[in-house]
Amino acid sequence: MPASASSNNRPPDLLCRLNSGDEDTKLKALREVKNQIIGNKTKKLSYIKLGAVPTVVDILGTASDSDTCLLIQSAAVIGSFSCGVDVGVKAVLDSGAFPHLFRILSNSDDKVVDAAARSLRMIFQSKLAPKYYFLEEEKLEFLLSLLNSENENVTGLGASIISHSCETSAEQMVLSEAGVLERLITLLEGSLNLRDVSLESLAAIIKNNSEIISKFVNLDSGRALSLIKELVKDRYPRTRLLACMVLIAIGQSSPCHLRDIGIRTKLILTLVELLEESDRVGDEAPFALARLISDKEDLHKLALEVDVLIKLCKFLSKVPIHAKRLEGILVALSELCSKLENCRSQFLTLQVLHLVTDALKHDLAEVRTAACICIRSVTRSVKNLSAGHYFNEMTVIPLVQLLHDPCTSVQVAALGAISNIVVDFKIRKSTFIQCGGVKHLVQLSKSMDAVLRLNAVLALRNLMFLLDKNGKECILLELTISTLASLICDPEPSIQEQALALVRNLVDGCVDSIEHVFSEDGLIINSVGRQVSTASKPEVCVQGMYVLSNVAAGNELHKEAVMHHLLQPEASEYTQSVIIKFLQGSDSQLRTASVWGVVNLTYPGSPGASDRYARLRDAGIISQIKSMVNDPCLDAKFRVRTVLEQCMTFPSSSA
Amino acid sequence: MPVRVVESSAPSQITGGNNEHSLPPACTLLSVGQAFAGTQNVSSLQKDEAWRVNVRIQGCDLDHGYLCGTMEALNVPLADTPVVTFWEGEIVDTKNYTFFTGKWEATPEDDIRHWSKFPSFNPLLSQVEADGGKSLDLSNYPYIFMRWKEQYFVNVGIDCGLTIAGFYYVCFSCSDGSINGFYYDPNSSPFQKLELKSTNEGRSGFSFSSYQLQ
Numbered sequence: 001m002p003a004s005a006s007s008n009n010r011p012p013d014l015l016c017r018l019n020s021g022d023e024d025t026k027l028k029a030l031r032e033v034k035n036q037i038i039g040n041k042t043k044k045l046s047y048i049k050l051g052a053v054p055t056v057v058d059i060l061g062t063a064s065d066s067d068t069c070l071l072i073q074s075a076a077v078i079g080s081f082s083c084g085v086d087v088g089v090k091a092v093l094d095s096g097a098f099p100h101l102f103r104i105l106s107n108s109d110d111k112v113v114d115a116a117a118r119s120l121r122m123i124f125q126s127k128l129a130p131k132y133y134f135l136e137e138e139k140l141e142f143l144l145s146l147l148n149s150e151n152e153n154v155t156g157l158g159a160s161i162i163s164h165s166c167e168t169s170a171e172q173m174v175l176s177e178a179g180v181l182e183r184l185i186t187l188l189e190g191s192l193n194l195r196d197v198s199l200e201s202l203a204a205i206i207k208n209n210s211e212i213i214s215k216f217v218n219l220d221s222g223r224a225l226s227l228i229k230e231l232v233k234d235r236y237p238r239t240r241l242l243a244c245m246v247l248i249a250i251g252q253s254s255p256c257h258l259r260d261i262g263i264r265t266k267l268i269l270t271l272v273e274l275l276e277e278s279d280r281v282g283d284e285a286p287f288a289l290a291r292l293i294s295d296k297e298d299l300h301k302l303a304l305e306v307d308v309l310i311k312l313c314k315f316l317s318k319v320p321i322h323a324k325r326l327e328g329i330l331v332a333l334s335e336l337c338s339k340l341e342n343c344r345s346q347f348l349t350l351q352v353l354h355l356v357t358d359a360l361k362h363d364l365a366e367v368r369t370a371a372c373i374c375i376r377s378v379t380r381s382v383k384n385l386s387a388g389h390y391f392n393e394m395t396v397i398p399l400v401q402l403l404h405d406p407c408t409s410v411q412v413a414a415l416g417a418i419s420n421i422v423v424d425f426k427i428r429k430s431t432f433i434q435c436g437g438v439k440h441l442v443q444l445s446k447s448m449d450a451v452l453r454l455n456a457v458l459a460l461r462n463l464m465f466l467l468d469k470n471g472k473e474c475i476l477l478e479l480t481i482s483t484l485a486s487l488i489c490d491p492e493p494s495i496q497e498q499a500l501a502l503v504r505n506l507v508d509g510c511v512d513s514i515e516h517v518f519s520e521d522g523l524i525i526n527s528v529g530r531q532v533s534t535a536s537k538p539e540v541c542v543q544g545m546y547v548l549s550n551v552a553a554g555n556e557l558h559k560e561a562v563m564h565h566l567l568q569p570e571a572s573e574y575t576q577s578v579i580i581k582f583l584q585g586s587d588s589q590l591r592t593a594s595v596w597g598v599v600n601l602t603y604p605g606s607p608g609a610s611d612r613y614a615r616l617r618d619a620g621i622i623s624q625i626k627s628m629v630n631d632p633c634l635d636a637k638f639r640v641r642t643v644l645e646q647c648m649t650f651p652s653s654s655a
Numbered sequence: 656m657p658v659r660v661v662e663s664s665a666p667s668q669i670t671g672g673n674n675e676h677s678l679p680p681a682c683t684l685l686s687v688g689q690a691f692a693g694t695q696n697v698s699s700l701q702k703d704e705a706w707r708v709n710v711r712i713q714g715c716d717l718d719h720g721y722l723c724g725t726m727e728a729l730n731v732p733l734a735d736t737p738v739v740t741f742w743e744g745e746i747v748d749t750k751n752y753t754f755f756t757g758k759w760e761a762t763p764e765d766d767i768r769h770w771s772k773f774p775s776f777n778p779l780l781s782q783v784e785a786d787g788g789k790s791l792d793l794s795n796y797p798y799i800f801m802r803w804k805e806q807y808f809v810n811v812g813i814d815c816g817l818t819i820a821g822f823y824y825v826c827f828s829c830s831d832g833s834i835n836g837f838y839y840d841p842n843s844s845p846f847q848k849l850e851l852k853s854t855n856e857g858r859s860g861f862s863f864s865s866y867q868l869q
Contacts, residue, residue: 341721376869379868380868380869382713382714382723382868383714383723383741383743383806386713386714386723386725386741386809387741387807387809416869417869419867419868419869420868420869423866423868455869458867458869461866461867462866462867465687465688465864465865465866466688466711466864501865501867504863504864504865505864505865505866507862508688508862508863508864509856509862509864511857511858546863546865549860549861549862549863550862550863552860553855553858553859553860553861553862554858554859554860555859559859592683596683596861596863599860599861600859600860600861601860603859603860605859606859634682634795634797634829635681635682635683635829638682638797638829638830639683641830
């Protein structure tokens with residue numbers, strides 16, 4: 001009766017039978033489990049939960065070398081548990097299956113060896129598999145013996161181990177010197193399985209290693225490279241993808257081998273075409289495309305010419321879309337829009353921004369991050385920021401909500417997008433302030449995480465750029481003078497730099513805004529003065545000098561305060577003032593910023609200018625400026641002339 | 656307190672094929688946030704007329720020879736409010752852009768005729784006539800030549816009765832931050848002169864803001 005048969009094959013019953021003392025019962029149960037879990041993730045999970053994996057591993061471990069049926073079936077079940085399910089791999093590894101599987105690779109029965117090799121390959125496909133340390137001589141010899149085996153499954157295992165474990169350049173060199181490249185090239189002409197795993201191994205061995213790439217491209221008078229280029233046109237999608245990945249690895253480390261526009265176009269088109277594939281290949285293709293074009297403006301141009309942006313946006317509109325693929329498409333789009341205005345412009349014309357905005361609310365953190373990064377790239381367009389056509393509450397509000405995301409990488413990515421959006425220009429600054437964005441940025445500027453703190457301060461700095469009086473006061477009210485002062489003195493120089501740039505924007509514009517740096521007993525101006533005197537990074541000093549220079553463009557009191565900070569001896573009365581140090585320094589931006597400070601302190605028409613000139617002259621600053629009339633930096637040189645022209649008007653200038 | 660200043664403003668030829676160092680100098684007076692004020696002379700045969708103009712730099716990308724910003728025309732007849740336009744600039748750096756426009760209905764002859772209106776262009780003329788100035792190294796030249804093309808109206812509709820069909824030939828002086836320009840539009844009065852000066856917006860000195868795109 002079918003009902004009773006099925007009840008005997010329920011997972012708990014089968015588990016009981018796996019523990020039976022009778023070998024035949026065990027074997028039948030193993031076969032039944034294997035049949036039930038093949039391609040059935042739910043069943044796999046249910047058996048794993050019941051604790052079946054340790055039982056099966058125990059059978060494998062206790063079976064003698066001659067119990068071939070038990071060895072084959074238990075190895076096969078272990079392989080199946082490890083296939084495509086990370087919890088399965090973890091359970092298999094935790095149960096100690098690894099040494100048993102390696103042991104039976106040397107069994108005299110080919111079928112046992114086959115089963116063990118297949119099973120181990122499944123495990124090595126997972127990131128959870130332990131690294132195989134083949135730098136040890138014995139292990140390398142064993143690995144080479146696998147790779148050189150006549151048994152296809154064993155050879156494939158060797159290649160899988162390489163693609164999983166080869167990471168460092170030392171490991172790459174050892175394999176290259178052992179002739180592995182040549183062996184893998186031979187395997188490319190084998191079965192489909194072998195070809196694919198060999199391509200993966202090749203990519204691992206040549207990755208970021210120009211020396212090995214150089215060897216590879218010259219192998220057999222360039223035949224190896226030609227073979228890979230041919231495989232980009234293979235009929236099997238996965239092979240095409242993997243061949244593309246090898247060429248991408250070559251192009252990234254040694255662009256000279258991938259100059260030909262034909263192959264570059266072919267790569268781009270193949271990867272876009274692979275997006276049509278419904279399986280893992282289609283999910284991985286956009287990531288490969290993103291890697292290919294990463295940071296390469298010429299490839300962005302090429303991609304634009306062959307309508308890649310249009311095609312990616314078309315895939316973006318397909319519903320439903322698998323999360324991994326959505327993430328990949330967003331990553332590829334953000335690469336493509338990261339440099340060229342033409343790309344951003346076409347992206348906006350295609351009217352898919354709302355789809356990216358929708359992805360900001362996706363369940364998966366990776367997708368949310370990718371959506372933020374995509375918006376960040378698109379919003380690098382000053383033209384569109386200024387037009388304000390595309391960015392409104394629909395984009396700003398979900399981005400602000402992501403500032404509270406439980407995942408830090410999402411928060412950082414959201415801050416990146418917000419930093420751009422708030423640069424300009426009136427409409428969006430007020431939208432951002434009205435939706436409570438400042439409060440969230442201020443909270444993150446106090447985070448213990450330095451990356452979050454840095455990005456939050458950078459966003460506040462951009463928000464402060466050309467901001468009106470009310471907006472500035474709104475930020476300061478939320479941020480407080482004391483927090484701003486502590487950010488100027490943050491332990492991280494990059495945060496000091498952004499905090500000083502923020503203050504620089506605060507004191508730009510209306511003269512009244514300068515007063516903020518003198519409130520609370522001059523907490524801000526004193527922090528700026530201290531930082532300028534003590535900071536070692538020129539970037540920090542440049543921003544600090546521009547703060548002082550902007551303050552020096554204010555009223556008499558402001559100018560005098562700057563005089564006080566600049567003329568203080570750096571450490572003791574025997575050392576020179578900080579501004580002399582900057583003017584004599586090698587950083588042209590810092591010299592320029594410092595000369596601007598002197599321009600403002602001696603600005604004609606202000607009552608104390610002549611007196612300040614005399615004091616600057618007595619402190620040796622004017623003679624230092626005179627010595628810079630031929631400064632190699634044109635900007636600094638012209639500002640030096642401005643100072644000298646201004647000084648000509650002072651009665652004491654002939655002294 | 657006279658100080659002798661050594662002039663090194665003559666343009667030089669690029670040696671070799673490397674254009675890497677030919678980008679114009681970074682100039683703080685032409686950086687983001689900077690404001691300029693002046694006039695555009697729109698006189699015709701019928702009447703003398705000049706509009707007050709304010710300009711603000713909003714974006715600058717020297718690597719790509721790109722500059723952009725807004726231009727506000729204040730006393731435009733028939734307009735109720737100041738008219739603000741957004742413009743994009745091509746910096747003549749001989750890497751991204753040459754002196755020849757190659758578009759916007761401007762022939763090389765139009766280009767030379769307009770550029771020649773700037774005295775600072777004269778030392779470059781013969782080389783520009785020869786190759787558009789491709790072999791010039793402008794990295795140490797105290798003037799920056801640009802074309803500014805208005806792209807859209809910021810605060811009024813396209814039906815405002817004004818046109819932004821033409822573009823400006825622009826010359827910026829690194830030394831004093833002044834900007835001179837000539838508007839070119841085959842359908843408008845020729846050589847409308849734009850004259851702008853760096854403005855400190857009521858402050859007793861120069862002030863600089865900045866942002867950093869991510």
